[in-house]
Amino acid sequence: MSQLTTDQPTAPVRWGILATGKIAESFATDLALVPDATLAAVGSRTLSGARDFAERHGAPRAYGSYAELAADPEVDVIYVATPHGRHVEDVLLCFEHDKPVLCEKALTLNARQAAELVAAARLHNLFFAEAMWMRCNPRIRHLLRRIGDGACGDVRQVRADLGFVLPAEASARLVDPALGASALLDVGIYPLTFAYLVLGEPADVVAAGALSDRGFDLNGGATLRYDSGAVASVSWTQTAWSDAQASVAGPDGRIEVASRMHMPPSFSYAHGWETHTYADPVIGRGYAHEIIEVGDCLRAGRTESELLPLDDTLAIMALMDRIRDQLGVRYAVD
Numbered sequence: 001m002s003q004l005t006t007d008q009p010t011a012p013v014r015w016g017i018l019a020t021g022k023i024a025e026s027f028a029t030d031l032a033l034v035p036d037a038t039l040a041a042v043g044s045r046t047l048s049g050a051r052d053f054a055e056r057h058g059a060p061r062a063y064g065s066y067a068e069l070a071a072d073p074e075v076d077v078i079y080v081a082t083p084h085g086r087h088v089e090d091v092l093l094c095f096e097h098d099k100p101v102l103c104e105k106a107l108t109l110n111a112r113q114a115a116e117l118v119a120a121a122r123l124h125n126l127f128f129a130e131a132m133w134m135r136c137n138p139r140i141r142h143l144l145r146r147i148g149d150g151a152c153g154d155v156r157q158v159r160a161d162l163g164f165v166l167p168a169e170a171s172a173r174l175v176d177p178a179l180g181a182s183a184l185l186d187v188g189i190y191p192l193t194f195a196y197l198v199l200g201e202p203a204d205v206v207a208a209g210a211l212s213d214r215g216f217d218l219n220g221g222a223t224l225r226y227d228s229g230a231v232a233s234v235s236w237t238q239t240a241w242s243d244a245q246a247s248v249a250g251p252d253g254r255i256e257v258a259s260r261m262h263m264p265p266s267f268s269y270a271h272g273w274e275t276h277t278y279a280d281p282v283i284g285r286g287y288a289h290e291i292i293e294v295g296d297c298l299r300a301g302r303t304e305s306e307l308l309p310l311d312d313t314l315a316i317m318a319l320m321d322r323i324r325d326q327l328g329v330r331y332a333v334d
Helices: 022-031 047-057 066-071 084-096 111-123 138-148 183-199 287-300 310-327
Strands: 013-018 037-043 061-063 077-080 101-103 128-130 157-163 204-211 217-225 231-237 246-250 253-257 267-271 274-278
Touching (some): 013 022, 013 066, 084 111, 138 267, 183 246, 217 310
Parallel strands (some): 013 037, 013 077, 037 061
Antiparallel strands (some): 157 246
8 A cells, every 4th residue: 555554644654764774763863854754763773773863863763673663554655765785675674564665875786686676666566765865955956947947049059067085984884895895886976866867868978987996986977978969977986075066958048956956955057148046945854855755745645646657767776787797896786
C-alpha cells in the first residue's frame, strides 16, 4: 500500500529513519522543522546507537535492527540512510513490510540494481523515490522555471562542479568500495543531475578521472553532448576544494549558481549589463523540502513524485554506469 497507514489523514506523516549516520542526523534535524511530519522511530545496527539518536531527535521508539523498524505499524514511510552498497537489501526489507521509502542517493551502485528496486516498488504499488533533495530546493526550482521560460534563450552551455577534500579519518562509506565508495556516486551525482535537469539526457558522454589505490574514483569530469548543439561540463572531486558553482548560458542570458551549487545561497541572472540575484526562502538545510514533497505524495496516494521522478533516477544511474566504465571503476555487483 502506498497511502498513509494512519486512520487520521490530517495527522502528521510518521517517519522512520533507517541508520543513524551523518546524513540521517541532517535529515532528522530538518524533519523537526516540518509541521505536518514527525519522527516516529529509528532503527540502527545496535540498540544503543538507535537510543542515542532517538534521544537527540525526540523519537519515541528506537530499534536495534532495521527489520524491527520496518515492521513498526506506526511508521508511515521510511528514510533509508545507509551507504549505497546496502540500499538494495534495506529498501527491499522495507517493501516486504509494505513501507513506502525515500532512499538516500545514489540509489544503488548501478542501473541494474536501481531498476530492480523501481520494479519492486511499482509491483507492490508503493511510494518510492531517491532522496535527491537538490531537486526540491526552491532556488533550484526557481532557476529551472526561468530557464524553461526562456531567460537564457536556447541553452548552449552548462557547467557544474562540486568537490571537497576527504578527511584523514574518512568514514568507511567514502573509502570502502564494498560500500560504494566513489566521488561520482557521492558528489558527482549532483552536477550530473543539474545538467540533466537543464538539458535532459545527452546524446554522448566522455569522461576522465583519477582513481584511488583501491580502485574507486577520487577526481573526475565529463563532457556531455546534446543533439541540440548544447554541451555540458560537469566535474567532481574528493581531493580539492573546488569552486562548487554552476552556470547555464545561452544567447539571451546567463544564470550563475553560487557555491555550493546543490544547496545554493542564491543564484543570479545576467542579461546584457544587468544582473539580478535571487534567494528564495529555504527551510533548514534544504532536506525539509523533500520531506514536504514526500508527505504531499503520500497524502494524495501517489506512488511517484513529479519532483523526484524514478525514470530520471534510472536514466542518471545509467549515465553514471557509462562514466564509471570509462573511468575503469568496477564493483563486485557489476
